[in-house]
Amino acid sequence: MANAEHSVRGTATRDTRMGAARAALWLVAAVLAVRQTAAVLRRPPGERLTDLETWIGENGVLKVTGSLYDAGRFTGTPFAGLVLKPLARSAEQSLGVAWTFGTLLLVVLLGLVAARALPIPVSRRSTLLAAPVAISLLMLSLPVRNSFHLGQTSIIPVLLVLVGCFAVRGERPSGILIGIGAALQPTVLLFAPLLWLTGRRSAAVAAGGTFTALSALAWAALPSDSWTYWVHHVAGAGLGARPDSLANQSLHGALLRLGLEGPLEIALYLLLAAAVCFVGLRRAVRCTQDGQLLLGVALTGCVAVAVSPTAWQHQLLWVLLAIVGRVGKRASDRMLWPVLVILAMTLPGKMLLPNVGFLYPVRDNALLIAALAAACAVPFLPLTSPYFRRPVPTEYAEPVAARWARVPLLPFWRRVLSRPNLLLELLVIRVGYSAYSHIRAAATGGVAAAEEHGREILSIERALGIDIEYWANQAVIKSGWAEAFFDFYYTSFHFVVPLGILGVLYVRRPSDYRWARTSLAFATVLALLGFWLYPLAPPRLMPAMGFIDTVHGPQDLANPDYGAMTAVTNQYAAMPSLHFGWSLWCGLVVLMLAPKLWMKLLGLVHPLATVCAIVTTANHWVLDAAGGAAVVGAGFGLTYLLAGRRQLRIPPQAVPAARAVETARETEKVPAGGV
Numbered sequence: 001m002a003n004a005e006h007s008v009r010g011t012a013t014r015d016t017r018m019g020a021a022r023a024a025l026w027l028v029a030a031v032l033a034v035r036q037t038a039a040v041l042r043r044p045p046g047e048r049l050t051d052l053e054t055w056i057g058e059n060g061v062l063k064v065t066g067s068l069y070d071a072g073r074f075t076g077t078p079f080a081g082l083v084l085k086p087l088a089r090s091a092e093q094s095l096g097v098a099w100t101f102g103t104l105l106l107v108v109l110l111g112l113v114a115a116r117a118l119p120i121p122v123s124r125r126s127t128l129l130a131a132p133v134a135i136s137l138l139m140l141s142l143p144v145r146n147s148f149h150l151g152q153t154s155i156i157p158v159l160l161v162l163v164g165c166f167a168v169r170g171e172r173p174s175g176i177l178i179g180i181g182a183a184l185q186p187t188v189l190l191f192a193p194l195l196w197l198t199g200r201r202s203a204a205v206a207a208g209g210t211f212t213a214l215s216a217l218a219w220a221a222l223p224s225d226s227w228t229y230w231v232h233h234v235a236g237a238g239l240g241a242r243p244d245s246l247a248n249q250s251l252h253g254a255l256l257r258l259g260l261e262g263p264l265e266i267a268l269y270l271l272l273a274a275a276v277c278f279v280g281l282r283r284a285v286r287c288t289q290d291g292q293l294l295l296g297v298a299l300t301g302c303v304a305v306a307v308s309p310t311a312w313q314h315q316l317l318w319v320l321l322a323i324v325g326r327v328g329k330r331a332s333d334r335m336l337w338p339v340l341v342i343l344a345m346t347l348p349g350k351m352l353l354p355n356v357g358f359l360y361p362v363r364d365n366a367l368l369i370a371a372l373a374a375a376c377a378v379p380f381l382p383l384t385s386p387y388f389r390r391p392v393p394t395e396y397a398e399p400v401a402a403r404w405a406r407v408p409l410l411p412f413w414r415r416v417l418s419r420p421n422l423l424l425e426l427l428v429i430r431v432g433y434s435a436y437s438h439i440r441a442a443a444t445g446g447v448a449a450a451e452e453h454g455r456e457i458l459s460i461e462r463a464l465g466i467d468i469e470y471w472a473n474q475a476v477i478k479s480g481w482a483e484a485f486f487d488f489y490y491t492s493f494h495f496v497v498p499l500g501i502l503g504v505l506y507v508r509r510p511s512d513y514r515w516a517r518t519s520l521a522f523a524t525v526l527a528l529l530g531f532w533l534y535p536l537a538p539p540r541l542m543p544a545m546g547f548i549d550t551v552h553g554p555q556d557l558a559n560p561d562y563g564a565m566t567a568v569t570n571q572y573a574a575m576p577s578l579h580f581g582w583s584l585w586c587g588l589v590v591l592m593l594a595p596k597l598w599m600k601l602l603g604l605v606h607p608l609a610t611v612c613a614i615v616t617t618a619n620h621w622v623l624d625a626a627g628g629a630a631v632v633g634a635g636f637g638l639t640y641l642l643a644g645r646r647q648l649r650i651p652p653q654a655v656p657a658a659r660a661v662e663t664a665r666e667t668e669k670v671p672a673g674g675v
Contacts (some may be wrong), residue, residue: 006129010573018128025132026491027425032139033104040148041102069228075239075310078218078226079154080182103228103306106155107144110162113136114321117166117294121382133396135587137320142367146314153390154314157181157188158301164203167296167488171195175203181209186314190281194300197285237309249367250311251276257364273307280306281376287325290382298322302375302662304521306368319371321343325380327603332416336424337378342653343431344370351434394418397511397648408644415648419510432521434611441570446535450572457575466622469539469615473547476616483616490613497606502526515639515646523585523635527578531628535572540618547618576627577620583610585632592646 060325115130138144147155164177177197182189189211195204219226232241237252244256251272255265280303283450288296301318305311319341327337343352349363362369381388399408461467476482498520540549583606590603614620638645 016639020140022128022132022434025129025136028141029135032136032361033108035103036139036148037100046556047505053350067224069233075312076153077184077186077215078222078229079214081225082218082369094523100228103148103445104125106159107138108135110155110159110317112626113159113162113446114294115165117162117297118324119292119674122630137323137342138317140342141317141319141320142348143317146312151520152314153184154312155317157185158183158317161188161191161297161301165293170347171200171203174200174205175206175208176205176210178203180214182207182211183214187308187311190277190304190307191280191297191300194288194296197281198288198296204648210259222351225286234309239310243310244339246364247312249305249313249316249371251306251368252307252309254365254368258361276303276306276372276375281475283375283380286382287380290384292322292325292380292383295325295380298324302371305371306375310367313367316371316585319367319374322370322374322378324386325378327378330391331385331394332418333421334391336421339424341370341374343427349429351431351438354430374590375566393430399644400647402640407641409641413642415643417511417648418516419506419513422506423507432604436524440531440573447537450535451539451542453534453575454542454621457536458542459621461622469551469618469621470545471620472548472612472616473539475547483509485549486613486616488618489609489647490551490579493606493610493643495584498582501586501589505589505593511592511648512646515643516585516593518633518643519639520582520585521635523581523631524578524640526631526634527576527581528630530631531570531573534575536621536624537572538574538619538624541571548559549619550617551619574620575624576629577614577624578628578631579614579620580607580611580625581628581632582606584629585635588636611666 086311095277111134112131115134118126129198143154145589146152156182158178160181164181168174168177174194178188178191178195182191189208192204192211194203197206215226229239237243243253243254246257248256252265252269252280255269255272260268261669274530275457280299282376284299287293287299298318298321302322307317308315322336323341325337326334328334344366349366352366353359353363396414397417401414434655458467461469476486493600502513502517502520507514525649536610539547540552587605587607590606591600592602594603611625615622
């Protein structure tokens with residue numbers, strides 16, 4: 001009886017938590033939808049729905065006489081022009097509002113259909129949470145944001161395909177919907193081979209027949225425009241923006257950006273497109289026959305993106321749908337593929353990769369690379385794999401008892417013994433630092449406020465007797481070797497030392513790596529609050545005080561921009577000093593974890609040298625270093641509060657048990673799939 005009562009209470013608790021989580025996710029989806037709609041409607045009429053205005057506005061191409069393609073602004077098919085022409089007669093100011101809310105409705109429907117199309121078996125939690133998560137991801141994605149801003153129709157073909165594959169009964173209605181989508185976006189016709197090869201031949205014939213009939217109808221109504229689109233521009237190639245622009249995320253666009261052109265480029269493009277079609281459709285067929293139809297549809301869409309002559313950003317929703325595929329045998333690797341896709345589909349390339357020349361081809365073609373990877377390379381697990389539902393479990397340590405009973409504050413935040421996925425870790429660090437840089441650059445409070453805070457800091461230091469900045473700055477200037485040494489130290493070790501320590505911990509002590517990385521992240525986030533709340537002019541930017549910036553050179557304080565550095569970073573993000581804060585973090589980590597005394601002493605030299613460098617070069621006040629120490633201490637404190645003590649108790653059976661499971665599964669004959 002007691003066990004039954006406990007089971008009922010446990011189930012009720014889980015249901016309550018699930019309901020709360022579902023409500024929170026729906027609230028997030030609603031907030032994102034409202035934000036996206038408001039972002040469009042707040043813009044002046046001439047700046048919102050620019051593509052829609054190009055089509056049906058007062059001087060739009062659908063209203064003027066002559067060809068749709070004379071102005072080079074209309075990029076749709078002749079059938080799309082035929083469908084949109086009636087809208088030109090009723091184009092009113094309210095149409096922008098109606099179009100925006102119509103797009104919002106289409107996105108919601110797309111998310112609902114995609115959520116219902118998840119492969120079986122699927123957990124109850126996934127079933128309940130899939131719809132709000134899908135809608136939220138769609139709202140955040142670059143294609144949807146682009147479609148909202150431009151007033152594009154590219155969501156419609158994706159929705160028609162999903163409805164045709166998952167929501168309608170009968171092969172012929174399914175094929176008709178897909179054929180309509182292909183008439184609006186020709187590469188959607190690649191779904192006809194998928195239907196044919198998976199046994200839905202009536203649907204494939206219906207799709208091809210509908211596409212042919214609608215294209216013929218448009219040809220009869222608009223013969224000149226149809227000739228221009230299908231023959232002169234080869235299915236729209238060359239319409240709209242330049243085909244070699246970054247907006248064209250297709251193989252054709254990538255080859256043009258690499259400098260190829262003429263017959264060589266065309267031949268190579270056709271060869272690569274044929275290879276992608278063969279490999280991608282083959283993988284899509286296998287996924288569909290395996291029971292993962294949504295993944296098969298997504299892979300076919302990724303093939304369509306890659307081989308299309310022009311694949312604009314608002315046409316790349318297929319890549320986002322590919323996150324439904326599961327990759328990796330270990331639970332710790334399971335999130336790598338979804339995170340990679342979500343980051344690529346929601347963030348600009350400059351945030352994903354550093355500004356390094358040899359990475360430009362990857363950065364400029366990030367969406368195309370994601371589509372090609374999904375279509376041709378990523379080893380998706382088949383449903384028959386034992387790892388599909390039960391990956392190799394993550395190994396957790398038993399926490400050592402803390403001094404206070406409520407630590408850790410969040411008991412489900414457990415410490416992992418194994419090292420995290422390296423690619424995922426590097427990507428998260430890069431994106432995190434890029435977000436930090438953008439927020440830091442935006443946290444400006446004005447020159448007057450920053451200088452006033454600088455005078456406040458100096459007055460406090462004088463009261464405490466620690467106003468040594470001017471003396472130290474002048475002292476190193478008089479000593480050439482000292483100035484050269486501290487300038488070099490200031491510019492050279494800020495990133496190298498923390499990254500080096502993290503690298504050593506990752507390889508040698510993965511559990512301590514997670515603890516150290518988390519504390520550093522907390523300290524950096526807390527520093528952003530200081531930059532926002534207390535903009536502070538460093539000594540080198542205080543007028544009439546005589547400080548000399550030994551690192552960046554003399555600054556023209558009569559110029560509000562204060563030199564070229566203002567275009568790169570926020571000059572007034574001085575309190576707290578992360579130069580000193582990060583160096584103090586390095587010293588404390590080495591002090592706690594280094595096995596030998598000389599290593600501990602060497603680790604303490606770094607923060608000492610850094611505080612001397614930031615003061616003598618006139619880049620920080622002494623109290624800035626105190627602020628850096630405060631946020632580092634708070635970072636360690638938050639890590640302790642949420643995760644408990646650094647020391648761990650490793651269960652003796654943890655590692656051997658996990659290895660035994662891995663060995664047992666490796667000996668099974670697992671059918672290959674997904675590739």
